[in-house]
Amino acid sequence: MLRAYQAHPSxxxxxxxxxxxxxxxxxxxxxxxxxxxxxxxxxxxIKSDLLFEILKRLRAAKIPLSKPQTVMVGNLHDQSRAAFATTSLSV
Structure with missing residues (x-):
């Protein structure tokens, strides 16, 4: 990441x-x-340029990005009161 910033002419x-x-x-x-x-x-x-460059470098180094996770909470046995809450977590 630092090298991408250092290499960018702007x-x-x-x-x-x-x-x-x-x-x-x-x-x-x-x-x-x-x-x-x-x-x-x-x-x-410049931010866009740098993000594309960093993604390219991470892929070349085979470093995966974390995937957002979804947590679902609910009561499947009581459909009349079933309430679901979803939370996206980016880590």
Whole structure:
């Protein structure tokens, strides 16, 4: 991830891009990457470029992304009161 930021021509060298370890979870980790650009108007395009590049690099390294999980809770024996709650968890 850091190399993708360092290689992008629109990411400034100073301050240098950085990667922070944000969270450790049972099914994965969260990393935060920061890079600076010369204008806030170009951040959307650069973010898109970087996300595509990072996905390409993760696939090349055979590193899978976690898949959203759905948890369903309900009472199947009492159809008149069956209530289902779904929660999507991205990890």
């Amino acid at each position: 990411i400034l060298d100073h301050p240098a891009p950085s990667v922070m370890f944000s969270q450790l979870m049972p099914d994965g980790i969260t990393l935060s990457v920061t890079g600076y650009v010369r204008s806030p108007r170009i951040t959307g395009d």
